[in-house]
Amino acid sequence: MSGVFYLAWQYLRWHRWKASILVAAVTLVLYLPLGLQLVVEQTARDMNARADATPLLLGGRGSPLELVLNALYFSDQQPPVFDYGVVDELRNSALVDPIPLYSRYHSQQIPIVGTTLDYFAFRNLQIAQGRQLAMLGEAVLGISAAQSLGVGVGDYVVSSPESVFDIAGVYPLRMPVVGVLAASYSPDDGAIFVDLKTAWIIEGIGHGHQELTSPAAAGAVLKSEGDRIVANASLVQYNEITADNIDSFHFHGKNADLPLTAILPVPRSDKARVLIQGRYQAHDSLQLLQPRAVIKQLLDTVFAVQRYVLVAMGLVAVATTAVVLLVFLLSWRARRPEQDTLHRLGGSKAAILSLMLAEVVMVLATAAVLAALLVALTELFGGPLLKAVLL
Amino acid sequence: MRVVIYLVIVLLAGCGEAPNESNTANDKSQTAKIYTVNYPLFWATQQLVADSAEVYFPAPADVDPAFWVPDLETLAAYQQADLIVLNGASYARWLSRVSLPNNRLLNTAADFSDQLIPMETEPLHSHGPQGDHSHGEQAFTVWLDLSLYAQQVSVLEQGLSRSVEVDAAALQARIQAWDAALIRLGQQMDGAPVFYSHPVYQYLDRAYGFDGLALHWEPGDYPSPQDWQQLVEMLPQHRGHLMLWEDEPLPETRARLATMGIEIAVFQPLGNRPAKGDFGSAMDANIETLRHYLEY
Numbered sequence: 001m002s003g004v005f006y007l008a009w010q011y012l013r014w015h016r017w018k019a020s021i022l023v024a025a026v027t028l029v030l031y032l033p034l035g036l037q038l039v040v041e042q043t044a045r046d047m048n049a050r051a052d053a054t055p056l057l058l059g060g061r062g063s064p065l066e067l068v069l070n071a072l073y074f075s076d077q078q079p080p081v082f083d084y085g086v087v088d089e090l091r092n093s094a095l096v097d098p099i100p101l102y103s104r105y106h107s108q109q110i111p112i113v114g115t116t117l118d119y120f121a122f123r124n125l126q127i128a129q130g131r132q133l134a135m136l137g138e139a140v141l142g143i144s145a146a147q148s149l150g151v152g153v154g155d156y157v158v159s160s161p162e163s164v165f166d167i168a169g170v171y172p173l174r175m176p177v178v179g180v181l182a183a184s185y186s187p188d189d190g191a192i193f194v195d196l197k198t199a200w201i202i203e204g205i206g207h208g209h210q211e212l213t214s215p216a217a218a219g220a221v222l223k224s225e226g227d228r229i230v231a232n233a234s235l236v237q238y239n240e241i242t243a244d245n246i247d248s249f250h251f252h253g254k255n256a257d258l259p260l261t262a263i264l265p266v267p268r269s270d271k272a273r274v275l276i277q278g279r280y281q282a283h284d285s286l287q288l289l290q291p292r293a294v295i296k297q298l299l300d301t302v303f304a305v306q307r308y309v310l311v312a313m314g315l316v317a318v319a320t321t322a323v324v325l326l327v328f329l330l331s332w333r334a335r336r337p338e339q340d341t342l343h344r345l346g347g348s349k350a351a352i353l354s355l356m357l358a359e360v361v362m363v364l365a366t367a368a369v370l371a372a373l374l375v376a377l378t379e380l381f382g383g384p385l386l387k388a389v390l391l
Numbered sequence: 392m393r394v395v396i397y398l399v400i401v402l403l404a405g406c407g408e409a410p411n412e413s414n415t416a417n418d419k420s421q422t423a424k425i426y427t428v429n430y431p432l433f434w435a436t437q438q439l440v441a442d443s444a445e446v447y448f449p450a451p452a453d454v455d456p457a458f459w460v461p462d463l464e465t466l467a468a469y470q471q472a473d474l475i476v477l478n479g480a481s482y483a484r485w486l487s488r489v490s491l492p493n494n495r496l497l498n499t500a501a502d503f504s505d506q507l508i509p510m511e512t513e514p515l516h517s518h519g520p521q522g523d524h525s526h527g528e529q530a531f532t533v534w535l536d537l538s539l540y541a542q543q544v545s546v547l548e549q550g551l552s553r554s555v556e557v558d559a560a561a562l563q564a565r566i567q568a569w570d571a572a573l574i575r576l577g578q579q580m581d582g583a584p585v586f587y588s589h590p591v592y593q594y595l596d597r598a599y600g601f602d603g604l605a606l607h608w609e610p611g612d613y614p615s616p617q618d619w620q621q622l623v624e625m626l627p628q629h630r631g632h633l634m635l636w637e638d639e640p641l642p643e644t645r646a647r648l649a650t651m652g653i654e655i656a657v658f659q660p661l662g663n664r665p666a667k668g669d670f671g672s673a674m675d676a677n678i679e680t681l682r683h684y685l686e687y
Binding site (some may be wrong): 087097099100116117118121131132133134135136138195197246 | 484488489490492
């Protein structure tokens with residue numbers, strides 16, 4: 001029997017290109033439906049897990065999907081901003097514990113998420129190196145963000161300008177990395193976390209500058225009338241918050257008017273969840289969502305597309321199988337003289353048939369092994385692919 | 392066989408248990424930790440929770456907690472607290488420069504933010520598209536208006552009642568008694584001008600009808616010639632015969648003020664721990680000092 005497989009192997013080696021094409025075709029026919037199924041299921045599992053861990057999400061009225069993707073997965077979608085005063089409203093309701101988010105800026109494509117320490121407790125994020133955020137202007141990085149930027153505790157990250165053409169825009173803020181989070185296998189791994197106030201400073205709503213009444217700032221003063229001083233653009237504004245200049249940082253306007261992109265309202269009970277949903281159901285400018293429901297809608301669409309793709313793949317698989325069968329049949333017909341020679345050498349019909357079948361088995365077995373390998377690789381790395389497309 | 396193995400495991404686990412010690416440790420770790428930012432709130436919290444929670448006020452005794460900044464270790468302790476009791480009114484400016492868990496902050500002045508007294512500390516300025524603005528703040532010794540202090544205690548009671556049982560009736564009664572006493576003293580003063588050695592008595596002044604002007608003198612320092620000149624220039628328009636001090640001034644300061652017909656009364660603002668007694672006894676002493684001045 002081993003002789004049959006030896007001869008079959010030698011035949012396939014000799015016709016390596018034909019064999020390779022057959023193996024590749026069968027591998028793809030086997031792998032693609034399985035791989036697609038796996039990627040979709042993995043993505044659905046990850047996205048549902050994140051959505052399930054977020055009972056409610058409040059944001060500006062607009063696209064629910066944009067809001068969920070921005071607040072839960074820190075995608076580039078920009079939902080409408082709304083006032084921080086809503087946080088106080090929610091807290092005063094005594095129904096939920098609100099966690100504000102301001103996710104708008106980046107550092108080299110890595111999202112910068114402004115929030116409060118409550119977020120870390122809510123997501124159960126642990127510090128692996130360094131320490132938690134303490135002072136204004138500090139940053140804590142998710143493990144993937146730290147690896148991708150090549151920075152660690154003691155290094156700095158710099159916020160990117162919103163637009164390269166915005167030369168009159170806000171100064172980039174240089175922030176020391178004071179901590180790196182342990183892996184959480186969630187979008188938090190790929191984010192830079194800063195205090196909410198730091199995020200507002202990145203936006204330019206808060207800033208620090210020279211004391212206008214000090215002699216050092218005299219050159220920047222355009223005019224001084226009574227208790228009103230007007231300065232020009234040469235006034236030194238700080239692009240890093242240090243122990244020496246932290247006292248000069250301040251915000252313009254009331255806290256309640258400062259912007260947010262989302263709030264995670266954590267209900268204190270099931271009853272509180274229902275009550276708070278009722279309160280915001282018909283709000284003019286805000287929407288209160290259950291992320292699970294929004295993600296379900298998105299995944300329903302993905303699953304619907306997947307079904308069409310699987311049907312198409314099934315048809316392709318039938319066609320491919322027919323072609324492979326044809327290739328083998330034509331190959332056997334073309335090899336009739338070879339079979340006659342084997343017969344004259346004393347080979348039985350059964351032995352000759354075994355030889356032909358062994359070739360088929362070896363092609364199919366190799367394709368099956370390769371397909372299994374690809375499925376394993378998809379299991380390991382496939383999840384982020386579809387998420388990257390969706391987000 | 393399996394059942395026997397499970398039984399052995401359960402019995403062995405039971406033998407190794409030290410229920411009393413572990414329960415004690417759990418109880419200890421479950422005791423609520425409450426951090427405060429000034430002494431009036433620390434004292435009130437202590438009065439309310441008694442032994443059912445650990446109450447902390449980490450500012451050193453020799454600093455003004457309004458201007459103190461905690462080190463990173465102390466800040467980490469604040470971050471781990473179950474509740475952080477704030478004074479509001481821009482008190483403890485360090486709070487705006489640090490990261491804290493917002494859902495564990497309790498602003499005791501939130502209910503009377505419209506009654507806070509603004510302080511113009513800096514000139515208006517503009518240097519960009521934001522237009523005119525100032526970094527001005529608010530007067531923060533709100534507890535010197537005892538009716539506001541009573542409101543702070545009410546907010547504190549509500550905030551604490553989420554984790555510990557509290558009964559504020561006795562404390563509220565004591566605060567109301569102080570408030571009533573100060574109202575009577577204010578009426579007895581009948582709008583007579585007074586001086587304050589430091590600008591920390593804004594709420595006392597407004598709540599009890601005092602007609603005061605604030606200087607910027609320190610109890611441990613002898614005022615400079617410019618300081619004396621400033622006082623002399625104020626006297627024609629504001630003929631005060633009483634100056635409230637945060638603490639006992641130098642004897643030579645007292646003597647020189649006496650020559651100008653100005654008596655001294657120590658009315659401790661109590662932002663930090665008093666040298667003797669506690670907030671309650673020190674407030675009693677404050678009121679007694681004022682009563683003594685008016686009666687004699």
